[in-house]
Amino acid sequence: MTNLTHKTKLLAEAAHRASIQMAMVGSVLKNKILQDVARTITKDWKKIKRANDRDLRFADTHNLSNAMKDRLMLNQPRLEKMAAAVSEVAQLSDPIGRVLKAWRRPNGLQISKVSVPLGTILIIYESRPNVTSECASLCLKSGNAVILRGGREAFFSNQAIAAIYQRSIAKYHLPKAAVTLVQTADRQVIDELLQLEGLINLVIPRGGEALIRRIAQKSRIPVIKHYKGVCHVYVDRDANLNQAFQIAFNAKCQRPGVCNAMETLLVHQGIAKQFLPKYAAMLREADCEMRGDQAVQRLIPGARAASESDWYAEYLDKILAIRVVKDADQAIEHIQKYGSAHTDAIVTQNKKTAEKFVANVDSSSVMVNVSTRFSDGNEYGFGAEIGISTDKIHARGPMGLEGLTSYKYVVKGNGQIRT
């Protein structure tokens, strides 16, 4: 065993032992710790800011992009928001110990299905130091231990934030290893962690597609993930056109760089002439490039021809692929073929068409007359989000506290034996 392997295993074992203790902690105590964390973030914001400044100096000398630096940067208002988010998690109801179902069998057995924590969660993420606090607060609230592996660019910020969690946990005589931060420069530590299936119960990678694919490829532990968000809006023949303009514009342009932004617009042939020219003018105003099939190119002069690869593309940028379809069926087929099962929306006033779309589009979120941008844990009312899953196993869509739980069956009787 190499030294790194040995150290990684010790760290995971400590987190695993902590998870057993954290699973037993009641709501009152968990919320006290979270409120203590929130208060400390507010009180010690300058300390965190100083750590963040060190990261920003590193960013300067390493020529990080302005976008990355903005994601990295913490200031008093942002730290106030971070503290408020922790406090909000404290106020959410406890996802652990809930009786999800209870029933009685004819032989007198009393069976109940009770929610329990998953155990130890490994989270691998990039740049935004907020993620450190978001994930630590959600894991703490759900009685799990968490191993956080942040990006090198947020080294000092992550350390400062994790230290606050650890101090608050220790203050209440609980194991600091419940929030473990892994900062070793050695990237191999991730590969080592991904082999520890007996000690770590779930891996959640948050970042670009390349990172997620690499993790999924190497992990022996279940991974919850979405590779990408190729989200569609389908404007049906029976759409309310005002809604269609608003939704299709918002889905593309409000924040093009996120996974729930629209990447492909599908338009019913019967409404294309009324819809596309005006919509194209809105997009042009917003500096958004358009690529389309021949019908689109006829209606939008200057639109580039879309190639097959455009239908699969997650641009995360001001680029939109547009296709005119024969009907809702063809829109559904298109989404089934090219979509990524993240979020897809229909704009229509026709209830039957909407129902068909909802039934046939097999995505984690299906929207009717709503912008795809609403596909988000906070917008769904989960209080916070630990990730988004496009898989079908365990959790799907925006994943909050409930996604961090499993269950056990508790069976009570009075001496029943099986015959």
Next chain:
Amino acid sequence: MTNLTHKTKLLAEAAHRASIQMAMVGSVLKNKILQDVARTITKDWKKIKRANDRDLRFADTHNLSNAMKDRLMLNQPRLEKMAAAVSEVAQLSDPIGRVLKAWRRPNGLQISKVSVPLGTILIIYESRPNVTSECASLCLKSGNAVILRGGREAFFSNQAIAAIYQRSIAKYHLPKAAVTLVQTADRQVIDELLQLEGLINLVIPRGGEALIRRIAQKSRIPVIKHYKGVCHVYVDRDANLNQAFQIAFNAKCQRPGVCNAMETLLVHQGIAKQFLPKYAAMLREADCEMRGDQAVQRLIPGARAASESDWYAEYLDKILAIRVVKDADQAIEHIQKYGSAHTDAIVTQNKKTAEKFVANVDSSSVMVNVSTRFSDGNEYGFGAEIGISTDKIHARGPMGLEGLTSYKYVVKGNGQIRT
């Protein structure tokens, strides 16, 4: 691409396409198909029996054990039972399309969480041809496609049973590939299937620990499994002794070869003298070997010394490891260390001790005053069981129709955009 790789991919693609169609089928039609299958099994039992005879002849010439031959053998009563089980699945309520939750957000969004099928399930199993029908009926009812990979020893029986499903499915103009049987002698076909993560959504291996470990090691697709069942019964100081004798005897001896049979008995030191000698006499009567620590050896003359490996052992046989413990805490520690998170029971009249045991034993089923043998989908009232999971991701414990579902979020609005 080799010929086998190509053929395997075609087969999985057909199953995947079938899964999209099957997801849309309503309850009435699914139940019609299942009742048609049940009727055909009853009507054509002789045909299945003839296929089974061919397998039994193969078993004879290949010197399969009598236990294996018994598991393999089908006759009219067993086939009647198989038909009845299919008919029962038809009568269960549909797990698909259920609104699991629905709520309204302040901005008017109507969000609902609706159950959907997983897609395509790959099941890899050994010997018992009943599994073919059990899994096909559960997957059909839950709107999933299934790829069945049975053992070579049940080749003709599995073929006859799968053919009945396929004919009933085709009769209602649905794709036969919804129940796909893979019988190629080439074992590499399994390895190929386990790489097709885009086409197959879940793998359930049913068989011995070696088979399951091999599958879990190689799979790129999520695997639901239990490696073994090292089930414990802890007889507490405050046990009702009559219940303790009954439960500890039933858990060990009623069917020692199954995963929910007891493998280790833990006895409180304060009750060991009253309990163990009489219990040992019961086990001796049943020809069950005993292995224990020194305290046990003092109370049960002739008991062999248990070694460290005995505490980890899943004997699946008439052998029992026995340990005297100081108290409930030591019993819990023992289970945390040596258990397999399958099923563990306490026998006690003390409610506080029972509560502590239930809270601290992190197994998929925790029993109070009940034999571990009840840990089973049928006994829990699930109608049928597709497997048992000791993992914490997705499903846990006995897994029925509900475990074969995922969900999607459906979000309805009237033009909401995000600001």
